[in-house]
Amino acid sequence: MNKILIIEDDPHILKLIQYNLEKAGFECRVASAAAQAFEELERRKFQLIVLDIMLPGMDGFELCREIKKKSAWAAIPVLMLTARAEEIDRVLGLELGADDYMVKPFSPRELVLRVKAILRRGDSATVLTAPVLTAGQLTIDRERHKVTVNTKEVRLTAMEFKLLVLLLERRGRLQARERLLNDVWDIDAEVTTRTVDTHVKRLRQKLGKMGKFIETVRGYGYRLRDEESSGE
Numbered sequence: 001m002n003k004i005l006i007i008e009d010d011p012h013i014l015k016l017i018q019y020n021l022e023k024a025g026f027e028c029r030v031a032s033a034a035a036q037a038f039e040e041l042e043r044r045k046f047q048l049i050v051l052d053i054m055l056p057g058m059d060g061f062e063l064c065r066e067i068k069k070k071s072a073w074a075a076i077p078v079l080m081l082t083a084r085a086e087e088i089d090r091v092l093g094l095e096l097g098a099d100d101y102m103v104k105p106f107s108p109r110e111l112v113l114r115v116k117a118i119l120r121r122g123d124s125a126t127v128l129t130a131p132v133l134t135a136g137q138l139t140i141d142r143e144r145h146k147v148t149v150n151t152k153e154v155r156l157t158a159m160e161f162k163l164l165v166l167l168l169e170r171r172g173r174l175q176a177r178e179r180l181l182n183d184v185w186d187i188d189a190e191v192t193t194r195t196v197d198t199h200v201k202r203l204r205q206k207l208g209k210m211g212k213f214i215e216t217v218r219g220y221g222y223r224l225r226d227e228e229s230s231g232e
Contacts, residue, residue: 001027002047003026003028003029003047004028005040005048005049006028006030007031007032007052008032013104017108017111020109020111024115033057034066047077047119048079050079050115051078051080052081052082053082064093064098065097067097068157074156075158077099079099079102079118082101082104083103091198095202099158099159100114100117133169137210138213140165140168149208154208159184159199160202163184163196164203170223174223175223176220176221179221181195184196200222213225
């Protein structure tokens with residue numbers, strides 16, 4: 001059974017989330033602040049985190065940043081759930097490694113569907129053929145969820161990892177932003193093509209010198225070219 005950690009300080013909303021997720025067959029643990037969340041993460045292995053932004057003390061943005069810093073937790077998908085509907089907040093959440101972003105008030109049914117979609121993406125990412133992919137000095141070990149550049153490990157979020165795997169599997173083939181949204185994010189109304197650009201930018205930064213091989217095709221999308229085919 002998939003375990004979900006709900007981090008929410010409003011007891012009424014917390015009960016609503018927990019009730020609907022448990023009704024859908026998930027096992028839930030709860031926390032109302034960062035300290036409790038860290039305790040739960042140390043004790044148990046979770047498949048997903050539902051995270052409020054407006055928390056006492058450390059807010060959800062900073063908490064997400066801290067979670068993604070630790071290798072044992074970095075691959076756990078995060079769904080941010082918040083009353084802050086501004087685009088800048090949504091973009092910041094995605095830049096920090098969140099996999100999805102829902103605005104309150106929300107539909108419990110939609111929440112359950114989004115949780116299932118995120119978990120389904122994680123499952124599909126593990127049911128793949130070759131366990132190791134390489135391109136120049138870049139190596140992806142899909143079974144261990146590990147990426148290295150010139151033998152140095154690079155820590156990626158779950159969505160960055162899936163995006164990189166997809167680009168490497170389709171090496172040399174142009175990928176439209178809309179197709180990447182469909183294949184990586186299962187496309188939804190809250191996700192725009194700017195999300196793809198944001199994730200590609202962060203992916204390039206993390207990959208260092210190998211990041212330049214993710215090529216932008218202006219007005220269309222991206223492709224990963226072979227190191228050998230680069231004229232640089």
